[in-house]
Amino acid sequence: AQSVTQLGSHVSVSEGALVLLRCNYSSSVPPYLFWYVQYPNQGLQLLLKYTSAATLVKGINGFEAEFKKSETSFHLTKPSAHMSDAAEYFCAVSVSGTGTASKLTFGTGTRLQVML
């Protein structure tokens, strides 16, 4: 079974500073990896996904993530934080296939706070 671990339940950065949200995965087969963002009282929105193509994945709102197999990591970064980035971020994993393999398993989330 696959799983993800998000390091740090809360991250606080200044506006304009680098954002780094950490995610490590565990999977016995090549994984698909995702970052979702959740704004207050809203559902989850896909930021970006890794599906075994390029290891550096660019997403919406200036976010990107790099798949590092040797480190089993998929950390999310953004060069310059904006106030509008304040939200909850979830890392998730699935594996290729249909049926139960297609379900997403989520981490516990990281709340990003952006300060003026």
Add this chain to the structure above:
Amino acid sequence: EAGVAQSPRYKIIEKRQSVAFWCNPISGHATLYWYQQILGQGPKLLIQFQNNGVVDDSQLPKDRFSAERLKGVDSTLKIQPAKLEDSAVYLCASKAVTANTGELFFGEGSRLTVL
């Protein structure tokens, strides 16, 4: 394209009462999921449907939770009787069966408070 629709958005009930949530997935999406998101935690899968069949309900507390997707389109999740620990946001998501990369599209969720 319309997204995943859920209702009601908010519901407050007392323990031992019953509640039902409705979800209408994106048109043409054969796979539908119900997730439970407790405050401060990541979403946890309750049940997965493909068309009107159950693919995975291993995490569904079947003594009190039930779900159906009779015509393979919209779905209902029911809790009866509710417990305090059922307070959570119930998220519905859907995926096209041909989308092998696992991307799910989520509704805005139904927030349940059990008093």
